[in-house]
Amino acid sequence: MRILLRFLNGAILLYLAAPILVVVATAFGSSAYPIFPPQNFTLQWFHQFWGNPELRDALRISALLSSVSTILATSIGTLSALALVRYRLPGKTAISALLLSPILFPAIVLALALLVAFQRVGLTQTFTGLVAAHTLLITPFVIRLVMASLAEFDPSLEEAAQNLGATWSRTFFRITLPLALPGILAGAVFAFIMSFDELVVTLLLAGPELQTLPIRIFNYVQYSSDPSISAISTCLIVVWLAIGIPVYTRFLSVKHL
């Protein structure tokens, strides 16, 4: 019974990992379209991706969009988390549910809502519009992670500082901010990943001039097969795992999920 369960779980884990393993493997295969298992090891697809101006441009747009959105979301989200954790507020549960709600909505619904609204004010197909949409979508992740880290440390440290005569702003910058910093950084990292991978909302708002990397990948795999897509995907997988796993295990442990 126990051995059977172990075998079953091995198979389930393989199912879970299969597409990722396949994408990584095909990035190193020499045939002109991605097949698994790959034949002959090569690194040419990584060169090919880097030499492709469309993909490189997309990478640049994605990096810029995600950086700006992350900075905005981290500032906005940190302030909200502070308000929720450190103050008595009437209707706190409702407010925090409201602030976290953007993750609950289906992306395609938000995408259409933002499209019809942005159309009225001329924000579709603009960088500003994309930043606004991304900030909306990723701020909840910052709030959740910063709240988790603020709830961990002892408020009496702040009280002590105030009792010793520190002003509110001094307490904030010398005590609260340094102690919350790991949570804020974790929130920023997570928000950045979420923004960088966002596809649906961006797809409806972006227009031809602002094709992000996920949009390019989406279009490529729909109409052609090219192992350089495996190559760029492999880079993303490796980077996200390297920066994402520590954040996840430290702050989004299952109880916060």
Place this chain on the structure above:
Amino acid sequence: MQSWSAKPPRSLAPWALLAPNLLLLLLCLAGPLLLLGRISLMGYEAGHGMIPIWQLSNYSKFFFDPFYRAILGGTFLLGAEVTALCLLLGFPLAFALSRARGLQRAILYFCILMPLLTSTVVRTFGWMILLGNNGFINHTLLRFHLIASPLHLMYNVTGVIIALGEVLLPFMVLSIDTSLLNINPSYYEAARNLGARGPRIFFRITLPLALPGIVSGCVLVFTGTLSAFVTPTLIAGARIKVMSTIIYQQAMALLDWPFGSAIAFTLLLAILILFAATLRFSERRRTS
């Protein structure tokens, strides 16, 4: 929670901290959703665009036209199928995860988190390589003469279920794992001391106490399937239509925003009702 303040700076301070976020939600969430609701009640005429009247015909078209009703039914059926698959595969894995300790748990946890941190587009691309007529699965089965001709796994519901099940499985596993970890171990001891054996303990203690996790996992997977856009588009192409893909089609290809908005609003409502029902369920359990 302890509140900061022996001396609160000003009672308006928390509202000042919340202001940027509330403004963002007002401008980019509440406003757009209201507008979406309004547009879903407008008329549309090809060549003229939207007609600013009040009517319900977009909704009646979606619910009563056989073509669209089939899509509505198909989307919910797909949700049920993917949820069943995830529950079937997720429970054994969550059970093992909740029992594992130390390094073993860390490794299992990593394997379950890895897909969550990989974008859906990339994972679906992996499934396209695996499921195609010349893909790895068909290639292997043909080589070992297990099948005579390639199985059709792409461009149909089977492929969508296989790929979406994989995409959403981590949510099921993590949610069941949470409730299994919350079970007080002394229950098991008590049951054993009273003479209960493995299967009886499993069905009388483990399963009922894991129910909240199972329910929330099922809701996450079901609503995840209803809102899934990338995987159905890439795996099924134009062959299989679900609610999210026809919303996209109406909005971007046919430009019938009023009808697209009506479908989007229906989808939104279905998902909010499901979340509200789960919340009621978990609250009732907590109080009883």
